[in-house]
Amino acid sequence: MTGRIVQPDDAGIAEAVALLRAGSVVAFPTETVYGLGADAFSHKAVGEIYRLKNRPSWNPLIVHVATVEVARDLAAGWPINADKLAAEFWPGPLTLVVRRATHLTGVGADNDTIALRIPAHDVALRLLAASELPLAAPSANRSEGISPTTAAHVLRSLPDVPLVLDGGPSSWGIESTVLDLTTDVPTLLRPGALALRALRDVTGAIALRGAETVDGAARPSPGMSKRHYAPRATLVLAKDVRDVEVDGPVGVLTYEGAALDGAEILSADPREYAADLYAALHRLDDAGVATILVQEPPQTEDWLAVRDRLGRAAAK
Numbered sequence: 001m002t003g004r005i006v007q008p009d010d011a012g013i014a015e016a017v018a019l020l021r022a023g024s025v026v027a028f029p030t031e032t033v034y035g036l037g038a039d040a041f042s043h044k045a046v047g048e049i050y051r052l053k054n055r056p057s058w059n060p061l062i063v064h065v066a067t068v069e070v071a072r073d074l075a076a077g078w079p080i081n082a083d084k085l086a087a088e089f090w091p092g093p094l095t096l097v098v099r100r101a102t103h104l105t106g107v108g109a110d111n112d113t114i115a116l117r118i119p120a121h122d123v124a125l126r127l128l129a130a131s132e133l134p135l136a137a138p139s140a141n142r143s144e145g146i147s148p149t150t151a152a153h154v155l156r157s158l159p160d161v162p163l164v165l166d167g168g169p170s171s172w173g174i175e176s177t178v179l180d181l182t183t184d185v186p187t188l189l190r191p192g193a194l195a196l197r198a199l200r201d202v203t204g205a206i207a208l209r210g211a212e213t214v215d216g217a218a219r220p221s222p223g224m225s226k227r228h229y230a231p232r233a234t235l236v237l238a239k240d241v242r243d244v245e246v247d248g249p250v251g252v253l254t255y256e257g258a259a260l261d262g263a264e265i266l267s268a269d270p271r272e273y274a275a276d277l278y279a280a281l282h283r284l285d286d287a288g289v290a291t292i293l294v295q296e297p298p299q300t301e302d303w304l305a306v307r308d309r310l311g312r313a314a315a316k
């Protein structure tokens, strides 16, 4: 390992700022997962994110900002829904996609939109304020892998990141909800930490993409899922894990009420389950099992983000 885990005191933040200003990258904690941050408008720095993560160039990056004013400066227009949602949920685990200000380039993707959020984590906010930079920051892991929810997870996946600010375990433990505000009806691009119900209270109807249904009941068929969020072990989702026979060392992940001897048991509350999911997958992976057998969570909207991640982690 070449990277260092550093306490987020004034000296640690100053060291991180110096790296960011020099066009390098720094991993930092957010309330969702740990991010791999870079000056959003430095081609060199953003290129380093794509290189380190081995991330496909078509996958755009979320830009983290310190204030709503900065967000508005980066946008070509600021819809009324952006105003209302930012007032209600920022800082927080909600990413808004809006038209990008025309003078801006960078952020890695060839489109005319920008994805923005203010993270709700003291260390992230101090880093944004001290650097005075908008920070592009995808999850700090190799592309397709499990997202990091601790500083140690970051270095295990990305040993070449020069510096990781340690802010303890991420409280939400699952990525932000991404909402596209450039469509007539706001469109959910990625289910995440913030529940759809909370968003609908502010915006009214929200469209889901593709084969996902409006009440959020069904995932698209597994064949449609891109592989993402995946452990090294093969992840198998089962309606009832007791019915499945697998060869070789197996780890079982289930939740309270569907408990089983020898299994990792997470909460039956979707928020608590989400907070522990990635750490549990990291643990099972580190134990060296060949297969991780996961009891399918309930088909309700509360579990939408968790089912999305598990579906993608199971995809071939």
Ligand code: AMP
Pocket (backbone or CB within 6 Å): 059, 060, 061, 062, 097, 109, 111, 113, 114, 115, 137, 138, 139, 175, 178, 189, 190
């Ligand atoms: P990640 O940074 O890996 O957590 O994921 C970023 C996600 O944010 C992408 O996969 C998209 O869903 C979304 N996103 C980021 N930027 C844009 C954009 N300009 N337009 C649409 N979606 C975006």
Ligand code: MG
Pocket (backbone or CB within 6 Å): 138, 139, 147
């Ligand atoms: Mg990611």
